[in-house]
Amino acid sequence: DSGVTQTPKHLITATGQRVTLRCSPRSGDLSVYWYQQSLDQGLQFLIHYYNGEERAKGNILERFSAQQFPDLHSELNLSSLELGDSALYFCASSVAEFGYTFGSGTRLTVV
Amino acid sequence: GQQVMQIPQYQHVQEGEDFTTYCNSSTTLSNIQWYKQRPGGHPVFLIQLVKSGEVKKQKRLTFQFGEAKKNSSLHITATQTTDVGTYFCAGSGTYKYIFGTGTRLKVLA
Numbered sequence: 001d002s003g004v005t006q007t008p009k010h011l012i013t014a015t016g017q018r019v020t021l022r023c024s025p026r027s028g029d030l031s032v033y034w035y036q037q038s039l040d041q042g043l044q045f046l047i048h049y050y051n052g053e054e055r056a057k058g059n060i061l062e063r064f065s066a067q068q069f070p071d072l073h074s075e076l077n078l079s080s081l082e083l084g085d086s087a088l089y090f091c092a093s094s095v096a097e098f099g100y101t102f103g104s105g106t107r108l109t110v111v
Numbered sequence: 112g113q114q115v116m117q118i119p120q121y122q123h124v125q126e127g128e129d130f131t132t133y134c135n136s137s138t139t140l141s142n143i144q145w146y147k148q149r150p151g152g153h154p155v156f157l158i159q160l161v162k163s164g165e166v167k168k169q170k171r172l173t174f175q176f177g178e179a180k181k182n183s184s185l186h187i188t189a190t191q192t193t194d195v196g197t198y199f200c201a202g203s204g205t206y207k208y209i210f211g212t213g214t215r216l217k218v219l220a
Contacts, residue, residue: 002153033207043154043199043210056206090153099144099156100201100208 003027004093006103014111018079021106025072025093031055032074033100034066037088049074081110113138115202117211125219130187132214134200141203143176143183148213149196157185190218 003026013019025032034046045058049068060066063081068074078085086109092100114137124130134143142161146154158167160176160183167174173186183200197215201208 035210042212043201045204045207045209048207050206056204058207099146099159100154101156102153104153 002101002103004091004101004103006089006091006106008106009104010107010109012109012111013081015081015083017081017110018077019081019108021076021078021089021091021108023074023076023091023103025074025091026101029093029095029101030072031094032068032072033092033094034074034076035090035092037090037105039087041087043090046076078108083110086110113202113204113209115200115209115211117198117200117214119214120212121215121217123217123219124190126192127189130190130194130216132185132198132200132216134183134185134202134211136181136202136209138202139180141180143180143203144201144208145174145183145185146199146201146210147196148199152196154199187216190216192218192220194218 005024007022030051033048035043037043046060047066048056052068063079066076088105090102090105092102094100117134144159145157148154164178165176171188175184195218197213199213200211
């Protein structure tokens, strides 16, 4: 257990639907990062929140949005889902030079 | 935008052979990190390099950061089946890390 909790682990939904992925960072970590990993692909940076504020944005689609709540958990909302959105979605938290600690990911399948 | 490339994309080695993956950034990095992702797992942090020309070792793994801080390498000596997985480098960006494309290592027993 890395200490970063992601739910759900698996999600199957239809095209056009909306889903919410949830992440709780390690206790004491203020940052949450979201990454998308498509099949056999690298990790694409989506967005970074620090203590409730958006710090950086990657190539995140307009159909995707995120927020970080006062208790520091974060949610990634994906709407108008397309087949190509099927991927593993990881969140991570970090402490300086100790690198990212990743959650176990949410595997999203859009059918 | 900032890009981080890795070569090779795939590598199959016989158990006991050495393995090296190379990472190149389009921009100068303040630091670089390396991660390992086992099949079906999540990326796990291995190490961070900060200084120009820095070399760090972890048992059979040797990490190097280039003098210009734009490239890095990971070398595994005498691979074992437990080394199987995808190795990613991640270059420091503004408030985020940009991950390389990864090198998938398969070790044949």
